Amino acid sequence: MIWNDEYETMPREALEALQLKRLRAVVERVYATVPFYRRRLEEAGVTPDSIRSLEDLRRIPFTTKDDLRQNYPYGLFAVPLKQVVRIHASSGTTGKPTVVGYTRRDLETWSELMARSLASAGTTKDDVVHNAYGYGLFTGGLGIHYGAERIGATVIPMSGGNSRRQVMVLQDFGSTVITCTPSYALHLAEVAEEMGVDPRSTRLRVGVLGAEPWTEEMRKEIEERWNMQAIDIYGLSEIIGPGVSIECEEAKHGLHIFEDHFIPEIINPETGEVLPYGEEGELVITTITKEAFPVLRYRTRDITYLIPEPCICGRTLVRMRRVKGRTDDMLIIRGVNVFPSQIEEIIMATEGVEPHYLLIVDRDPETRLDTLEVQVEVSEALFSDEVRRLQSLARKMERDIKEMLGISAKVKLVEPRTIQRFEGKAKRVIDNRKLA
Ligand code: DLL
Numbered sequence: 001m002i003w004n005d006e007y008e009t010m011p012r013e014a015l016e017a018l019q020l021k022r023l024r025a026v027v028e029r030v031y032a033t034v035p036f037y038r039r040r041l042e043e044a045g046v047t048p049d050s051i052r053s054l055e056d057l058r059r060i061p062f063t064t065k066d067d068l069r070q071n072y073p074y075g076l077f078a079v080p081l082k083q084v085v086r087i088h089a090s091s092g093t094t095g096k097p098t099v100v101g102y103t104r105r106d107l108e109t110w111s112e113l114m115a116r117s118l119a120s121a122g123t124t125k126d127d128v129v130h131n132a133y134g135y136g137l138f139t140g141g142l143g144i145h146y147g148a149e150r151i152g153a154t155v156i157p158m159s160g161g162n163s164r165r166q167v168m169v170l171q172d173f174g175s176t177v178i179t180c181t182p183s184y185a186l187h188l189a190e191v192a193e194e195m196g197v198d199p200r201s202t203r204l205r206v207g208v209l210g211a212e213p214w215t216e217e218m219r220k221e222i223e224e225r226w227n228m229q230a231i232d233i234y235g236l237s238e239i240i241g242p243g244v245s246i247e248c249e250e251a252k253h254g255l256h257i258f259e260d261h262f263i264p265e266i267i268n269p270e271t272g273e274v275l276p277y278g279e280e281g282e283l284v285i286t287t288i289t290k291e292a293f294p295v296l297r298y299r300t301r302d303i304t305y306l307i308p309e310p311c312i313c314g315r316t317l318v319r320m321r322r323v324k325g326r327t328d329d330m331l332i333i334r335g336v337n338v339f340p341s342q343i344e345e346i347i348m349a350t351e352g353v354e355p356h357y358l359l360i361v362d363r364d365p366e367t368r369l370d371t372l373e374v375q376v377e378v379s380e381a382l383f384s385d386e387v388r389r390l391q392s393l394a395r396k397m398e399r400d401i402k403e404m405l406g407i408s409a410k411v412k413l414v415e416p417r418t419i420q421r422f423e424g425k426a427k428r429v430i431d432n433r434k435l436a
Pocket of ligand 1: 133138139210302
């Protein structure tokens with residue numbers, strides 16, 4: 001379902017004209033109000049009035065997470081704090097969080113984009129939305145909340161945690177849409193089963209899942225377990241939060257980027273060269289309507305590619321392929337690049353194991369070579385089976401990993417329910433080399 005026909009199905013030519021107008025305006029604004037951007041633009045010889053076509057975007061320098069950190073907390077705000085009505089922040093694994101701000105109009109924009117997103121997943125005012133994304137500094141909870149209210153759906157502001165209570169509410173309140181991370185959707189199914197509730201028996205018909213990488217195989221598993229559609233939603237705090245892009249229920253292939261607000265580019269992460277449509281690389285986004293926290297050419301570190309072909313849903317917006325992983329989550333094992341999602345694909349295609357896994361990377365103290373251990377849970381049924389069968393399953397997965405990714409890994413099958421579960425973003429990798 002299309003929420004905003006005018007913008008979501010705008011002919012490309014008109015859309016590009018709008019983008020150019022908005023790009024010029026944002027460059028002018030940050031040039032005048034944010035010393036960091038003025039300095040960067042001056043160094044690159046770019047003045048606001050020299051932006052004459054969308055091609056000129058390439059002359060603007062990139063902005064990185066490090067730039068955001070160095071201007072902590074408010075250094076990149078383009079309006080005085082008294083015009084900022086909301087703050088969010090991304091946790092970040094180390095050091096200080098990244099702080100972002102919203103004016104009243106930014107919140108309006110965000111609610112509109114979230115309404116578009118939820119509508120794209122098929123949500124209407126008749127739905128009951130069980131929102132299990134965390135409320136707080138994380139953008140997931142409040143982002144979904146305002147979008148669902150904008151649509152006129154009934155919102156249940158659950159936030160994360162207390163899974164048994166979540167299952168009870170899901171059942172009793174008759175929720176039809178659930179919003180949470182894919183890993184939490186899976187965990188909730190497991191908790192429901194423990195409580196003697198069949199997840200397939202609830203009224204849920206769609207899950208709007210994102211905030212972490214997941215695979216097509218994981219989608220199938222979640223859809224099967226809950227008897228619902230699972231739709232991929234993408235976003236990041238630095239850009240706005242959730243609502244940067246989302247799949248449509250019609251195609252479920254590629255996430256439409258709301259290009260009237262964000263200009264996407266794909267670059268080679270090593271050289272910074274802009275890549276053509278269809279080529280995989282790092283997603284770079286420029287916000288063209290944000291007031292409090294505009295960002296020019298922000299390097300997301302997310303790996304994807306752009307799909308320009310028209311979509312059956314009627315949207316003219318370009319699509320991004322589901323995110324494969326982040327450049328900083330990419331493992332380099334004995335010189336071979338591996339994303340955790342590639343291992344996930346192999347695990348999920350294996351009969352008898354559960355979709356819960358942990359990757360442990362280490363370095364052999366003697367040989368100084370990298371090692372990868374893949375811990376995977378086996379199903380209850382298989383666990384009570386003969387040791388020999390378990391061993392042969394592990395060897396099979398090792399062969400699959402070798403064949404598909406070209407690396408040697410040790411697969412360790414572990415007891416059911418021993419790998420940690422997550423209420424928000426799953427943590428799938430422990431890299432002990434970083435400690436050394
Ligand atoms: O995760 C915003 C969000 C909330 C998106 C709810 C979707 C739903 P951050 O905490 O700043 O914001 O983390 C952003 O999470 O750069 C990606 O690496 C990853 N990510 C987000 N959505 C997806 C997705 C929120 N659908 C970072 N697939 C991003 C893969 C995703 N990775």
